[in-house]
Amino acid sequence: MAPMTDMDKMVELVKELKGQRNAVILVHNYQRPEMYRIADYMGDSLGLSVKAAETDADVILFCGVKFMAETAKVLNPKKTVLLPNLDAGCSLADMATIEKLREAKEMHPGAAVVSYVNTSAEIKAMSDICCTSANAIEVVNSLPQKKIIFLPDKNLGKYVQQHTNKEVILWDGYCFVHDKLDADMLLDFKSRYPDAKIISHPECKEELLKVSDHICGTGGMAKFAKSDGSKNFIIVTECGMTEKLREDVPEKNFLSFCNICPYMKSTAMPLVVRSLVQNVHEIALPDHIINGARKAIDRMLAVSKSSS
Ligand code: 13P
Numbered sequence: 001m002a003p004m005t006d007m008d009k010m011v012e013l014v015k016e017l018k019g020q021r022n023a024v025i026l027v028h029n030y031q032r033p034e035m036y037r038i039a040d041y042m043g044d045s046l047g048l049s050v051k052a053a054e055t056d057a058d059v060i061l062f063c064g065v066k067f068m069a070e071t072a073k074v075l076n077p078k079k080t081v082l083l084p085n086l087d088a089g090c091s092l093a094d095m096a097t098i099e100k101l102r103e104a105k106e107m108h109p110g111a112a113v114v115s116y117v118n119t120s121a122e123i124k125a126m127s128d129i130c131c132t133s134a135n136a137i138e139v140v141n142s143l144p145q146k147k148i149i150f151l152p153d154k155n156l157g158k159y160v161q162q163h164t165n166k167e168v169i170l171w172d173g174y175c176f177v178h179d180k181l182d183a184d185m186l187l188d189f190k191s192r193y194p195d196a197k198i199i200s201h202p203e204c205k206e207e208l209l210k211v212s213d214h215i216c217g218t219g220g221m222a223k224f225a226k227s228d229g230s231k232n233f234i235i236v237t238e239c240g241m242t243e244k245l246r247e248d249v250p251e252k253n254f255l256s257f258c259n260i261c262p263y264m265k266s267t268a269m270p271l272v273v274r275s276l277v278q279n280v281h282e283i284a285l286p287d288h289i290i291n292g293a294r295k296a297i298d299r300m301l302a303v304s305k306s307s308s
């Protein structure tokens with residue numbers, strides 16, 4: 001038997017600590033591959049929210065970014081929610097500020113506010129309903145209002161606009177990881193692999209989505225690759241997704257057209273160990289924010305449940 005590496009030892013330690021603390025570890029699809037080894041559940045933002053709502057563990061440790069850990073706290077106010085590294089933010093979420101949302105609401109009275117889960121808990125508390133990349137179209141179409149303030153991702157907003165009769169008011173926000181991926185460069189890449197199908201995340205620009213064969217959030221990518229007749233796929237999103245697909249769908253080939261999200265990659269195994277030992281960094285939110293955000297998240301979960 002090969003000797004244990006330092007990583008093997010850390011993984012064993014995390015598993016032991018997890019048992020001692022009755023903790024559950026939720027891991028987003030973009031995380032470093034070694035995190036797969038400690039995950040109780042891996043998935044997209046929607047799947048992770050559903051798991052956070054269902055767990056009976058005492059501690060939820062989030063290997064993802066801060067808005068995801070906040071969502072877990074909103075759904076479990078009495079539990080300890082840990083984020084191993086406070087640098088795990090999201091520049092897209094930071095583009096939705098309370099002041100800007102107040103202005104938008106004043107400018108469009110009567111419009112519904114749909115906030116992508118990539119927002120702070122404060123913004124969620126000011127919203128009618130949340131959505132993820134997996135259910136954004138459904139959520140918008142479920143609303144009685146004709147006018148929708150959609151924040152903060154303009155690319156996802158434009159994509160939703162093309163699949164609804166509602167008037168979607170776009171926000172000037174974007175994810176730099178996805179927004180800087182270029183359609184011409186993708187076509188050039190594809191010309192070298194003509195039989196590969198392109199699967200893109202809807203945070204990518206419109207020109208890029210137009211040349212894609214399939215558009216979905218991270219949770220839909222494996223499903224499409226498994227069911228589609230093609231053998232080869234070009235994955236257009238954060239680079240970690242390709243690794244995850246190679247693991248989940250080993251019978252197919254995945255090529256990456258991607259960028260790295262430094263926030264997602266800022267969680268490393270030693271920080272997970274520290275988090276469980278020192279109980280850092282604990283997510284804390286005021287009650288009124290928890291109550292407000294909870295309504296918006298619960299409405300989203302109800303829409304997703306009714307259509308699944
Ligand atoms: P998903 O909800 O598709 O997992 O996306 C989360 C995210 O941060 C995309 O950049």
Ligand code: SF4
Pocket residue numbers: 065089090091092093118175176177178238261262263264
């Ligand atoms: Fe935020 Fe973009 Fe990173 Fe997702 S990939 S966490 S949207 S910066």
